[in-house]
Amino acid sequence: MTRPIILDLTADAQGMVALLVALQVPDHVRPVLVLFSGRATQVDVAMAHARDLLRACGLGDVPVRAGCPGALVQTDGVAHDLPPGNDGLGAAHLVQAIRACPQHGATVCCSGPLTTLALALVQAPDVGAHLHGVIFSGGAFHTRGNATTVAERNVAADPEAAATVLAAGVPVTIVPLGCTDRLKADAVWMEQIAPMGANPATLAARVHAELAAARNGGARGGGVDISLAAVAPLLALLGPGIFQGHLAHVDVECMGTHTRGMTVVAHGAGQPNALVLESLSVEAARGILRDLLLLAAK
Template identity: 75%
Template sequence: MTRPIILDLTPGAQGMATLLAALQVPDHVRPVLVLFSGRAAEVEVALTHARDLLHRYGLDDVSVCAGCPGPMVQAGDVGHDLPAGQDGLGALHLVRAVRACSADSVSICCSGPLTTLAVALVQAPDMASHLHGVIVNGGAFFVHGDATSVAERNIAADPEAAAVVLAAGVPVTLVPLDCAARLTADAVWMEQLEPMGRVPASVAGRVHAELVAARNGGARGSGVDISLRAAAPLLALLGPGLFSGHLAHVDVECRGEFTRGMTVAHRMGPPGVQPNALVLERMSVEAVRGVLRDLLLGVRE
C-alpha cells in the first residue's frame, strides 16, 4: 500500500535530497504536501526548486508551501518575513492535506521545528484521527544539545510547539540527537554519490551539486562532513528495522531560563505515566546511509 506522506522540511541541500529520496519509492510513499520553514530568502529558493522537481516527476498536483515563519509564542510581538507570494497559512494547507486523506493513513515527517504542525493541531484537533504517525527530528536526552548544552535546536526553536504535538494524542516518533548525530555526509559517502553529478543539468546533478556546495561551506576544496538528519524521519518511516528505541513519556521544558527546550524522557513503569512517544535510541548508521545513497543513485532522469 502506498502511504500518503507530508514532508515538513528545512530549506537547503539536505532537505532537497530528502524530497528527492521520497520520490524514488512510489509504491511505498507518495507526498501529498511539501512544506519548508526557515529564513524567507532560503525558503523562497527551496519552494522554487521543489516545485520544479515535482513537475519533472509529473506531480504538479502536490502543493508546495511555506510553513509558519516563526515560533508559536513570539517574544515582543516580533513579526516574521515570508517568501514573496506566500500567505503564511502553512498550517491551513497542512490541515486541508491531512483531512483529504482517509483516517489513520497519513504520516508526517518533520525535519525542523514543529510550529506548523502544532498550529494545525490547535486549529483542527480532528485532524489527529487522520494521522498514522508523526516522525520528528528532535530532542537530546543523553548527549550535549546543539542549541544549548541541554537543548536540541528544533525543539529549542519552539518548545511550546513541541509540547503541543506531544500532548495531542497522535503517535509520535522522536529521532533525537542521541540517535542521529552520526548520520552525516562524509567523504566516502559523497564519493559514492559522484555518479549523480555526471549530468549537471539533471535533477540528480542539481541535488548533488547542492550537497557538494554545502560540504564545501564556501571554502573551495575544504569538504566538511554535514548532517543528514533532515532525512532521518523519512528513513525511519521507510526502514524502521534499522532503528531501535523505547516508549516513553517525553516532557518539554518551556520556562526554564537555562533549560528552555530541554526534553526529558520518563521510561514506562511508574504508575500513571503513559507513553506519548517512541524515542529512537540507535540506528544502523551505515545501513541508513546506504539506503539514502541507493535512493539518490536510483533517481531517474
C-alpha cells in the same frame, strides 16, 4: 500500500535530499504536501526547486507551501517575513491535506521545528484522527544539545510547539540527536553518490551540487561533514528495522533560563506518548540513501 506523507522540511540541501529520496519509492510513499520552514529567501528558493522535482516525477499537482515563519510564542518581538507570493497559511494547508487523506492514513515527516504541525492541531484538533503518525527529528536525551547544552535546535526553536504535538494524542516517533549524530555526508559517502552529478542538466545533479556546496561552505572549500538528520524521519518510515528505540513519556521544558527546550523522559509521569529511537545502523542508513539517490540519477 502507498502511504500518503506530508514532508515538513528545512529549506536547505538536506531537505532537498529528503524530498528527492521520497520521490524514488512511489510504491511505498506519496507526498501530498511539501512544507518548508526557515529564512524567507531560503524558503522561496527551496519551494521553487521542490516544484521542479515534483513536476519531473509527474507530481506537479502536489502543493508546496511555506510553513509558519516563527514560533507559536514570540519572544523576540521581531516580525517574520514570508517568501514572496505566499500567504503564510501553512497550518491551514496542512489541515486541508491531512483531512483529504483516509482515516489514520497520513504520516507527517518533520525535519525542522514543529510549529506548523502544532498550530494545525490547535486550530483543528480533529485532524489527529486522520494521522497515522508523526515522525520528527529533534530532541536530545543522552547527549549534549546543539542549541544549548541541554536543548536540541528544532525543539529549542519552538518548545511550545513540541509540547503541543506530544500532548495531542497522536502516535509520535522522535529521532533525537543521539540517534543521528553519526549519520553524516562525509567524503567517502559523497564519492559514492558522485554519479548524481554526472549530468549537470538533471535535477539529481542540482541536488548533488547543493549538498556538495553545503559541505564545502564550512571550511573554505575544504569540506566539512554535514548532518543528514533531516532525512532520518523519512528513513524511520521506510526502514524502521534499522532503528532501535523504546516507548516513553516525553516532556518538553518550556520554562527556565537554562533548560528551555530540554526534552526529558519523565519516568512514572504517565502513559508513553512517543517512540524514542535510540540508535540506528548508520551504514544501512547511508546505503539506503546512496541507492535511492543514485536511482534518481538514472
